[in-house]
Amino acid sequence: MASRRMLHAAAAVCALALALCASSIGASSSSPAAGARAGCRKHVAKITEYGGVGDGKRSNTAAFARAVADLSRRAGDGGAALVVPKGRWLTGPFNLTNHFTLFLDHGAEILASQKLEDWPLIAPLPSYGRGRDEPGPRYSNFIAGSNLTDVIITGRNGTINGQGQVWWDKFHAKELTYTRGYLLELLYSDNIIISNVTFVDSPSWNLHPTYCTNVTISGVTILAPVHSPNTDGIDPDSSSHVKIEDCYIVSGDDCIAVKSGWDQYGIKFNKPSQHILIRRLTCISPTSAMIALGSEMSGGIQDVRAVDNVAIDTESAVRIKSGVGRGGFVKDVFVRGLSLHTMKWVFWMTGNYGQHPDNSSDPNALPEVTGINYSDVFAENVTMAGRMEGIPNDPYTGICISNVTAQLAPDAKKLQWNCTDVKGVTSDVSPKPCPELGAAGKPCAFPEDELVIGPPELPKCSY
Ligand SMILES: *[C@@H]1O[C@H](CO)[C@@H](O)[C@H](O)[C@H]1NC(C)=O
Ligand SMILES: *[C@@H]1O[C@H](CO)[C@@H](O)[C@H](O)[C@H]1NC(C)=O
Ligand SMILES: *[C@@H]1O[C@H](CO)[C@@H](O)[C@H](O)[C@H]1NC(C)=O
Ligand SMILES: *[C@@H]1O[C@H](CO)[C@@H](O)[C@H](O)[C@H]1NC(C)=O
Ligand SMILES: *[C@@H]1O[C@H](CO)[C@@H](O)[C@H](O)[C@H]1NC(C)=O
Ligand SMILES: *[C@@H]1O[C@H](CO)[C@@H](O)[C@H](O)[C@H]1NC(C)=O
Ligand SMILES: *[C@@H]1O[C@H](CO)[C@@H](O)[C@H](O)[C@H]1NC(C)=O
Ligand SMILES: *[C@@H]1O[C@H](CO)[C@@H](O)[C@H](O)[C@H]1NC(C)=O
Ligand SMILES: *[C@@H]1O[C@H](CO)[C@@H](O)[C@H](O)[C@H]1NC(C)=O
Ligand SMILES: *[C@@H]1O[C@H](CO)[C@@H](O)[C@H](O)[C@H]1NC(C)=O
DSSP, rough: OOOHHHHHHHHHHHHHHHHHHHHHHHHHHTTTHHHHOOOSEEEEEEEGGGGGEEEEEEEOOHHHHHHHHHHHHHTTTTTTEEEEESSSEOOOOOOOSEEEEEETTTEEEEEEOGGGGGSOOOOOOOOTSSSSSSSSEEEEEEEEESEEEEEEOOOOOOOEEOOOOHHHHHHHHHOSSSSSSOOEESSEEEEEEESSSHHHHHHHOOOOEOEEEEEEESSSSEEEOOTSSSSOOOOOSEEOOOOOOOOEEESSSSSEEBBOOOOOHHHHOOEEEEEEESSOOOOOOOEEEEEEEEETTTEEEEEEEEEEEEEEEEEEEEEEEEOOTTOOOEEEEEEEEEEEEEEEEEEESSOOOOOOOSSSTTTOOOEEEEEEEEEEEEEEEEEEEEEEOTTTTTEEEEEOOOOOEEEEEEESSSSOOOSSEEEEEEEEEESSSTTTEEEEEEEOOSSSSOOOOSSOOOOOOOO
């Protein structure tokens, strides 16, 4: 009886929330596209209505497929939300659909199947030419979508668990013939919100928005063991207008890596990552970067703004990784406000990253790295301030570093700055920089305009 009463109460709350949503849509319907923007869905269904069982044992692959197929029919009629209640919902990979919300309630955990046969093979990305781990096709991503608009993944901090251990073990044992799947990959999609959910133990990269526009990722927690292989947190790839804010990431690879395709495949596909805002990130990644630009950057990376970010026990802060054969560019990068606690290299640029898709990379495809500004950096327990390696005969230029205090670790290097094939200026930087980065006498640039990234605001709806 008690549980039935609770259900009734919950239904009443839902009805009220829907009524509020509906009335707010109605109230603002004079402004164009207000209904679409509001993000509260007209149709709401629970995974249990499609035969889902949250016992952590039985497979829900068919239930998710049925739910998405059914709810996709609502896309043109106010959209739909699929609610995943408290419980452990084991499933193989599944796809999302248009005008759709995946809502994970408090205590809800979607568990990825650990049976490899549940993960069909899919085509490699055109901008990579092959899988990232192995040549040829790749395993499906766990949650995926192509050519979608208006997708929201949210809830009351429920969890999407990749159960990656079997993949990591097989990867280390060299038992995988194909590339591991990512936990969430969206292709050619726009108006995406991922908010207030937790992602754990991805087989490989966690969130991979690729060829996307208008992506907001906020209040997201991403956790993986710090020695798990390639568990990057968030990798915006050939995507533009991406906002990542208030996220907490602990991982075995870069917390964030902005990418845009790999060598000749990325050059040919030619789609940059640009207009990216990353703020108030907290990162822990002892063997990788807080934010990496590259190493796959062959379609170009431009206009990246990183503001007020924190790293703890992380190898480097905002690192540029590239090399001969990549082509492309990294330019107009603005980093303002870094708080760094225990770090090997505060500034790290790499010009000989290696890792090529095959033997057909063009040795004349030299990346252009220029216009990289850093200001307002406090770091403590630092091993080395700057390891700055450009590319011989293709220097990294237009580097500006201002207002930096790096307090050294007891076992810090004697040589604090090692600079080769880089050019730029510094001001108010301690310890004293290398001669390649001469005195500027003024703070580094930061754009005055604000990046406008849609959807304009996070929806306030409850399911
Ligand atoms: C997801 O959609 C892609 C096409 O975009 C398709 O190839 C794949 O089979 C679908 N996966 C599932 C699990 O339905
Ligand atoms: C998605 O859009 C891209 C680019 O327009 C197109 O090449 C691709 O075939 C589309 N994929 C699907 C599954 O519709
Ligand atoms: C969300 O859940 C994760 C994992 O349980 C936890 O670490 C994090 O603090 C939670 N976030 C919020 C805002 O409650
Ligand atoms: C996530 O939580 C924050 C803080 O409670 C809230 O402002 C925001 O609207 C939520 N996001 C979504 C998509 O509901
Ligand atoms: C700072 O960024 C601007 C804009 O991209 C760029 O022109 C400049 O070269 C950068 N570095 C310096 C030293 O000002
Ligand atoms: C590239 O060439 C080397 C040496 O010629 C060969 O061992 C290797 O298998 C080749 N790699 C690919 C991906 O073709
Ligand atoms: C220098 O950076 C620190 C943060 O490390 C900041 O608090 C301070 O305001 C900055 N100083 C100037 C003059 O901008
Ligand atoms: C300083 O960094 C070293 C590693 O370089 C680490 O072992 C030590 O715990 C750190 N100390 C503090 C106070 O964080
Ligand atoms: C400085 O960097 C260059 C280029 O990477 C490297 O060859 C050299 O060994 C480094 N010097 C020291 C003292 O680490
Ligand atoms: C992205 O969002 C902005 C601001 O809301 C909007 O003007 C633009 O049309 C959106 N672009 C796409 C492709 O949805």
